[in-house]
Amino acid sequence: MKTTGEVLREGELEKRSDSLFQLWKKKRGVLTPDRLSLFPAGPGARPKELRFHSILKVDCVERTGKYIYFTIVTTDRKEIDFRCAGESCWNAAITLALIDFQNRRALQDFRSRQESAATPEPQTACAP
Numbered sequence: 001m002k003t004t005g006e007v008l009r010e011g012e013l014e015k016r017s018d019s020l021f022q023l024w025k026k027k028r029g030v031l032t033p034d035r036l037s038l039f040p041a042g043p044g045a046r047p048k049e050l051r052f053h054s055i056l057k058v059d060c061v062e063r064t065g066k067y068i069y070f071t072i073v074t075t076d077r078k079e080i081d082f083r084c085a086g087e088s089c090w091n092a093a094i095t096l097a098l099i100d101f102q103n104r105r106a107l108q109d110f111r112s113r114q115e116s117a118a119t120p121e122p123q124t125a126c127a128p
Contacts, residue, residue: 006033009093013038016081024083029090031097033104036072050080052101061091070094 009031014024015038028039030047037047050072059079060071067083070091074080084090 008032008097009090011088011090013082013084013088013090016083031090031093033097034101036094036097050074052098053105055098058091058095058098 007030009029011029013027013029015027017023017025026041028041030037030039034052036050036052038050039045039047054075056073056075056077058070059073060069062069063086066086068086068089068091069081069083072080072082072094082090
């Protein structure tokens with residue numbers, strides 16, 4: 001099983017800002033088995049982390065000449081727009097890591113349900 005600190009992909013992608021002008025801002029992305037961390041261009045800035053347990057899906061993939069545009073949809077239905085260079089395929093890497101995370105979580109849930117079902121009920125002693 002993959003460890004949390006393992007880096008699956010690292011490189012540049014752009015995030016659309018939430019501001020009025022919706023400018024594209026360059027970020028250094030670091031993809032691990034449980035999150036996508038986005039580091040701002042400035043040195044020493046804290047990363048924004050998108051943990052996979054709060055992501056529903058990667059959606060709206062569109063390819064234009066130079067870029068691939070995609071949207072990450074969170075569990076609270078927030079949409080975060082990204083774009084990356086066409087050859088970098090960040091959208092595919094994030095989607096595969098998200099599916100892997102969801103599969104691992106489903107297996108853990110299944111195993112814990114099996115273990116709790118296999119645990120016998122404690123028996124109480126009856127007074128004569």
